Amino acid sequence: MPDYDxxxxxxxxxxxxxxxxxxxxxxxxxxxxxxxxxxxxxxSGGVLWGNDLSQILPxxxxxxxxxxxxxxxxxxxxxxxSSITIDFKTKYFDExxxxxxxxxxxxxxxxxxxxxxxxxxxxxGITVDSLAIKDRTVIGVQESGDTITANMVxxxxxxxxxLSIEAGLRKPLQDRELSVGVKEIIKLSPQKIEDRFNLSExxxxxxxxxxxxxxxxxIGAFFYTNKDSISLGIVSPMEELRKNGVTHTxxxxxxxxxxxxxxxxxxxxxxxxxxAHLIPEGxxxxxxxxxxxxxxxxxxxxxxxxSNGLVLQGMNYAxxxxxxxxxxxxxxxxxNDYSAKSLSEYEKKLNNTYVLKDLKTFKxxxxxxxxxxxxxxxxxxxxxxxxxxxxxxxxxKKKVRDILSEAAGKMNMSKxxxxxxxxxxxxxx
Amino acid sequence: MMDIKERxxxxxxxxxxxxxxxxxxxxxxxxxxxxxxxxxxxxxxxxLQNGKLMFNYEDCVECGTCSVACDQGSVTWHYPKAGKGVxxxxx
Numbered sequence: 002m003p004d005y006d007x008x009x010x011x012x013x014x015x016x017x018x019x020x021x022x023x024x025x026x027x028x029x030x031x032x033x034x035x036x037x038x039x040x041x042x043x044x045s046g047g048v049l050w051g052n053d054l055s056q057i058l059p060x061x062x063x064x065x066x067x068x069x070x071x072x073x074x075x076x077x078x079x080x081x082x083s084s085i086t087i088d089f090k091t092k093y094f095d096e097x098x099x100x101x102x103x104x105x106x107x108x109x110x111x112x113x114x115x116x117x118x119x120x121x122x123x124x125x126g127i128t129v130d131s132l133a134i135k136d137r138t139v140i141g142v143q144e145s146g147d148t149i150t151a152n153m154v155x156x157x158x159x160x161x162x163x164l165s166i167e168a169g170l171r172k173p174l175q176d177r178e179l180s181v182g183v184k185e186i187i188k189l190s191p192q193k194i195e196d197r198f199n200l201s202e203x204x205x206x207x208x209x210x211x212x213x214x215x216x217x218x219x220i221g222a223f224f225y226t227n228k229d230s231i232s233l234g235i236v237s238p239m240e241e242l243r244k245n246g247v248t249h250t251x252x253x254x255x256x257x258x259x260x261x262x263x264x265x266x267x268x269x270x271x272x273x274x275x276x277a278h279l280i281p282e283g284x285x286x287x288x289x290x291x292x293x294x295x296x297x298x299x300x301x302x303x304x305x306x307x308s309n310g311l312v313l314q315g316m317n318y319a320x321x322x323x324x325x326x327x328x329x330x331x332x333x334x335x336x337n338d339y340s341a342k343s344l345s346e347y348e349k350k351l352n353n354t355y356v357l358k359d360l361k362t363f364k365x366x367x368x369x370x371x372x373x374x375x376x377x378x379x380x381x382x383x384x385x386x387x388x389x390x391x392x393x394x395x396x397x398k399k400k401v402r403d404i405l406s407e408a409a410g411k412m413n414m415s416k417x418x419x420x421x422x423x424x425x426x427x428x429x430x
Numbered sequence: 431m432m433d434i435k436e437r438x439x440x441x442x443x444x445x446x447x448x449x450x451x452x453x454x455x456x457x458x459x460x461x462x463x464x465x466x467x468x469x470x471x472x473x474x475x476x477x478l479q480n481g482k483l484m485f486n487y488e489d490c491v492e493c494g495t496c497s498v499a500c501d502q503g504s505v506t507w508h509y510p511k512a513g514k515g516v517x518x519x520x521x
Binding site: 035036037040041042043044045104105106107109125126127128160161163174175176179181183185186230232239242243245246247248249250251252255256259272273274275276277278279 | 432437472492507508509510511518
């Protein structure tokens, strides 16, 4: 008889959600994480849309270590000298309070603690060496020469899934499916944060930018408020970094911080922590076979993250995939069937949720987000229109139509290509 | 621009002195046409000194960037053992 019903590798959002789902239904669950405390190696931009948490942790909004709830969302372009943003503030955010900034080294240990309270055995500081596989079935994990066995192994090992890759359960990572996220935590007093960003106690702001101030590079950035700090960073597709080849990733984040619209927002703040993490951005094409005899793949390890240039989400996809895998495991246990056929229920469940639906709906989004003009020509064009219309220079005014055609001429934009771009945005975004 | 050394100084590590979780093959690095690792690594673990690639694993944040950035087969990449390595306070 195996040691456990299920072993979960990785106590991030996906792994802990799965462990809670299974343990609360009486399964004998081992949750291991290579960090001690669990979560201490995890890092993300920091906005958690927690809708799905209510299914497993109904009191999460009052109990979890959350930073600020999002009541103001901004999206924008930065050019060398300008910032053009849409500033969205709505009572809908206030009334629901589902979007929160979090710091993973605080939030993830809380979720792992909830898994323990649900009855899972949580062991931090364990790096699994490899999967134990027998007769084409995953039968457990190997750690320091020992084999720990289970009917099911849930692989929630994160964006760099060494175990899955080494066991041949998914292909090695490639440039096109990854971005490098670089982040800094900047300490600022709650008073300063609330004054600077027009917030009240507990409310927060989340901004995402397309950086048009870095030449040809297609790079995005984020800026979020925590209780007494700012989380800011850049998201650089690996392909872009390779093409560029002359700027260090650790300098790109500084170029964002030094932008004339960003620098004043962090003035007087001190860097409390620097960090970096990969981000899975390969979309549906990067999603591996999600299950097999004795295993399922969850969260970032399965490529479950979503980005369309306006939003960048992963934690919600991780949590929901964890719950779906957990429910599948509970069903498998009730039938005493851990075969691929039984665990195929996991994919069926995901197909009915936003996890796989979103990845399928936006399968061609890279035709928009990968278009270099989104980071060069279009921000400049917008800036040009705003300068001509909003800046009084004592010159005769022009119609928008004329501004556009002049700017297009200056930038050598062909009408057909531009219309094709807008058609792509309209169809795929 | 804040020096990367100073920023790395904000990170807490529990360095495993016995075990380097990443190793590079110097002979391969010597012939590498691009040394993209030097640009890509966010923790400045890869540097060029007089044209020679130098690597240290102590500042590594275990992101995995170099394992993909290196297309020459020089990087052997594992996670650290027993909770060693980066310990984020905020994450």
